[in-house]
Amino acid sequence: MTPKIVVKDIFDYGGKTLISLVSDNDTVIVANKKGMVKVLKADKPEQEPEVIEIAQGLTSVHGDTNGTLILTNIEGNAFRYTIQTGKEQLLTRSSLPLHDSAIVHSGRITVIGGDDLELSLINLENAGDSFQKETFKVDEQVSQLSCNSKTNILAVSFVNGKVQFFSLNTAIPNKVHELSDYIPAVTYDLTFKDPLLENILGNDKDEDTDGSDDEDEKISDSEFCDDNRICTRTAWSPSGLLFALPCKDKTIKMFSIKNYELVKTLTTPDNVSVYFIDLQFDCQYGNYIAAADLNNKIFVWKCDTGELIYSNAFKKQLTNISWRLQEDGTKLQLIAGTWSGSIITIKDLAKTSEEAQTEGAKNSNLFVNSDISESENETEENQKDGANIDDLDDKENLFTQEVDEEENTKRKVPYDDEEDFIEDDDGAGYVIPNKRHHFSSTHGGNATPVAYSSGRPKPFQYTTISPGSTPFGSLDRRYLTMNTVGYVVTVRNNEQNSITISFFDLSRFTETHFEDLFGYDICSLNENATLFAQSKSGQIHYRPHSAMHSNWTKVLPLQRDEKITSVAATNKRVYIGTSFGYLRTFNIFGVPLAVEKVTPIVSLVANEFRIFIVHYSPFNGVSYSLYEQGPQSSKYFQRESPLPIFVPQSGLGSSGRSNDLFTSFNPLGIKSMFFNIYGDPCIFGSDNLLMVLSKWRSTMEARWVPLLDANIEIWKMSGGKETSDVSVWPLGLTYDVLNCILVKGKNFWPGFPLPLPSELGVRVPILVKxxxxxxxxxxxxxxxxxxxxxxxxxxxxxxxELEIPVNMAAEEEYIRSKVLSSLLSDTLENDGELYGNENEVLTSLVGTQDKSLLRLFADACSEQNSDKAMSIVFELKQDRALNAAVKISERAEMLGLVRRINAIREAKFEEQMNSIE
Missing domain, CATH: 1.20.5 (Single alpha-helices involved in coiled-coils or other helix-helix interfaces)
Structure with a gap:
């Protein structure tokens, strides 16, 4: 295969010309510094291009799939242009030059940087010409920017030679790493902006070139100099798990996102090496990397072997390069911009290779401590669903199947007879309904949906549910789990998924990325480790946060149609639940400890040795179990008791928004399950109601208590207006505060980037709107x-914001403090003090109860309702509260009530004296 070189003149008057390929692989943006953009269709070269007038002096241009392009210029302005209409919108303005921009979060946000020592994040979704802008300071002037859409990591190159990496998974970027002394320290040369210098050099002479290939092209533009051409931008592989830097030693160094460690160094064959002016991984699989240098030479390497497969010197002065997949889908081409108004296309440069992916486990070994390679015959649908299925028919070891660490052969995938192998668990709608119908098995198996009559309910579908997990929806990523510690994101790539583990407390933890070769779709996150599982293959992977502890991987034996539905990990135990009701227990080193058969499991969470399980069966409906599996003994506190949770139906949910997608992903609508800080089980359903299990240590006294109706809280915060575009996504309960994410938009689950966590004080739902x-x-x-x-x-x-009337607030405060004191008293009686201040908190709660009762008592006295007032007196706990009630009665001139209260005080005093004797 011989590459073909095609040179096409785009701007007759020449000048600095930059290119940008839109992710649709068809639209090529060609921008010129003289103030003109042409939009070309690569597959229709004969078609007349769209022409847009832009601001002059551009420094960067980036096209987006939403039909717009982002441009920065030397004057310090950033613009957005609409390709169809040519409409210009000013995004931001700086007194100093802006050098680069990056489009992130599927075109919703752009990041802009330059010489003003700050990065600007601009929300592009706002209607009109006003854009929401967030800025944060950086230590040095920004040279260039790049971001990978899969990992949401922004790489910022500075003029002092440092590269800093920021996570954009949250609303505020978090710095996660820094590399020093790799890229050249280069400052943009702005002397060409001097009017006197421009007159001396002649500003119009830069275009007077004939473009001849007989001799090197001469550029007289005063902006044309080495410092203004050298590239310091980070190049990202398509999956985001590898990145490359153009280094100051004239080499290209490839790094793994895992621990930011050096993987490979690429060198040019020339005796005289120079700096690079651009660097790009191929856009398909990242098997190749191309670079252009100051001598206008283009090099292409194979990433896995470091073999140089192409090199060529060009007469024209190059600006930047971009990969493109050719129309036949089997070859790659490279497009380069020049300083003379033309573009160069190198066709048939390389073949796309689906077999040798540089980021696979065989070469890069990015999946830590796992010797299992990905399946050879994995289909596109399997990639979307994230499933690699093994033959798990283990006759010798019925409990678990260890991964053979010495076996490095690829595994075949026997799913020919499994018609329900691919399931639309995330509700994305990419699975064609199976024509053959089967009924659900009696033991809770996951059967293919049946075309029932309108009067007959469809069988329950057991899906993968982790606390805080979300569906893919229309995006290529979703949250595998989310709690007060952090969140785990999976991103669907062309061939395999990538996973990011992020934390809210960056002072204690470090964000982690790794390649997911096995399609993990269930997850559990705690302060010590992350546990992953693949629901259909039965593979589990335990990954500690600390490098001091090793990872381990196991494969569990699953029956036909059985799947893992939920997992939980604590700092003591690992628990795995399945749709057939198998509950398996391991220690944190992978040693099996127990296996139990219960009603089919929908979801589970754990706290130390305690496990809270939600079951579903077509006969008993939704139920829950709570038991403790300690080192010495195990005990059931609650065993498959009815769970009073709202089960959503197809159509409109309680928020008024369509919840069909979420219901198909999570049939019971459980947004999250967790234990509060005192070890009480909590559940948050699709009706936005937070419930806590009280008196759970006694089978006959256990009861579910509603602690918070998030819908009412949102209604109060909105001034009594019924809003349908705001909802609450729970993270965890800390005493009397719900940590959550406030979600705005059509979906009631959080999107990307993740908004900052909020806090809602618990309020027992007793108010009447x-x-x-x-x-x-x-x-x-x-x-x-x-x-x-x-x-x-x-x-x-x-x-x-609505203010609740005093008497209503007092009633709610009394019920709330009573519930919280009951929960805390139960903890103190059975577990003692956990944090050292429980007795003080309990005393405060008792005082709060009495204060709220006294407000109700005063209200009853104002109405001269002595019977109601007396009923409140019986609830008072402290003698000083009774004394306060006497004074209130005296002011209300209710002398009979005073005598009755004094009688109660004397009776309590005598009872206390008798108990002392």
Whole structure:
């Protein structure tokens, strides 16, 4: 295969010309510094290009699939242009030059950097010409930027030779790593902006070239110099698990995102090496990497072997390069911009290779401590579903099947007879319904959906549910799990998935990336480790956060149609639950400890040795179990008791938004399950209700208590307006505060980037909306009468959030403090103090109960309702509260009530004296 070189003049007047290939692989953006952009269709070269007038002096241009392009220029302006209409929108303006931009989060946000010592994150989704902008300071002037859409890692190259890496998984970028002394320290030469210098050199002479290949092209543009051409930008592989740097020693160094360790160094064959002006991995699989240098030579290497497969010197002065997949889908070509207004296309440069992927386990070994290679005959649908299925028919070891660490052969995938192998677990709608119908087995197997009549319910589908997990929806990524520690993101790539483990507390943990060769779809995250599982193959992978401990991988024996539905890991144990009701227990080193058969498991969480399980069977419905599996003994506290959870139906959910997608992904609608800090099980359903299990140590006293209705809290915060575009995504419960993510938009699960966590104080749902609104209306009426001069706008501003009337707030506070004190008392009686301050907290809760009761007592006295007041007195716990009730009664001139309260005080005093004797 011989490469073919095609030179095409785009701008007759010449000048610095940059190119950018849009991710649709068809649209080529060609931008010129003289203020012109042409949009070419690569597969239709005869078609007349779109022409857009732009600002002059461009420094970077990037096209996006939404039909827009982002441009920065030397004057310090960043613009967005619409390709169809040519509409210009100013994104940001700086007093100093802007050098580069990067488009992230599927075109929703752009990052812009330059000489002003800050990075700007601009939200492109805002309607109109105003854009939301967030800025954060950096230590040095920005040279160039690049970001990988799979890992959401932004690489920022600085003029001092440092490269810093920022995670964009959250609303505020977090610095995760820094590499020093690799890239050249280069400052952009701005002397060409001097008007006097421009007049001396002649600003119009840069275009007077004939483009001849007989001799090197001469450029007289004063901007044309080595410092303004040298590349310091990080190049990312398509999966984001490898990146390359153009280094100051005139080599290219490839790094793994895992620990940012050096993998390979590529060198040029020339005796005289120079700096590079651009560097790019191929856009398909990352098997090749291309570079252009200051001598206008283009080199192409095979990444896995480091073999140089192409090199050529060009007469034209090059600006940047970009890979493109040719129309036949089997070959790759390279497009290069020049300083003379033309572009160079090198066709048939390399073949796409699906067999030798440089980021696979065979060569890069990025999947840590796993010798199992990916399947040879994995189909595209399997990649989308993230499943590699092994033959797990283990006759000799029915409990578990160890991974043969010495076997390095590829495994065949016997799924020819498994018609329900691919399931639309995430509700993305990419699976064609099976024509053959089977009924669900009696032991809770996961059967193929059946075409039932309208009066007959469909069988329950056991899906993979981890606490806080979300569906893919229309994106290529989703959250595998989410809690107060952090979150785990999986991204679907062309051939395999990649996984990112992120944390909220970056002072204790470091963000981790690795290549997922096995399609893990279940996850459990704690402060010590992350546990992964592949639901259909039965493979589990335990990955500690600390490098001091080793990883381990196992494969569990699964029956036909059985799948792993949920996993949980603590710092003591690992628990695995399946759709057939098998519950397997390991220690944190992978040693099997127990196996038990229960009702089919939907989801489970664990805390130390305690396990909270949600079951479902077509006969008993939704139930739960809670038991402790300690080193010495095991005990069931609750065994398959009914679980009073709201089960969503297809159509509109409680939030008013369509929940069909989430219901297909999570049939029971369980957003999250967790233990609070005192070890009480909690569950948060699709109705946005937080429930906690109280008195769970006693079978006859256990009860589910609603602690928070998030819908009511949102309603209060919105000033009593019914909102359908805001919802709550739970993370965990800390005493009386729910840690959560406030989600806005059409989906009620969080998207990307993840908003910052918020806190909601728990409020027992006893409020009546109509009464709250009426009380608020009456209060506003009184205020308007007292303050006639207050304008309507001021009134709205001061009453933006609803204030709950005093008597209603007192009732809620009493119930809440009573529930919390009951939970804490139970913990103290059975487990003692866990944090050293439980007795103080309990005393405070008792005092809060009495204070709230006294407010209700005062309200009853104001109404002269002695019977109601007396009923409240019986609930008071402290003698000083009874004394306060006497004083309130005296002020209300209810002498009979005073005598009755004093009698109660004397009776309690005598009871205390008798108990002392």
């Amino acid at each position: 109509s009464k709250v609104l009426q009380e608020t209306k009456n209060k506003k009426k009184l205020q308007s009468e007292a303050e006639v001069a207050m304008s309507d706008d001021e009134t709205k501003e001061t009453n933006e």
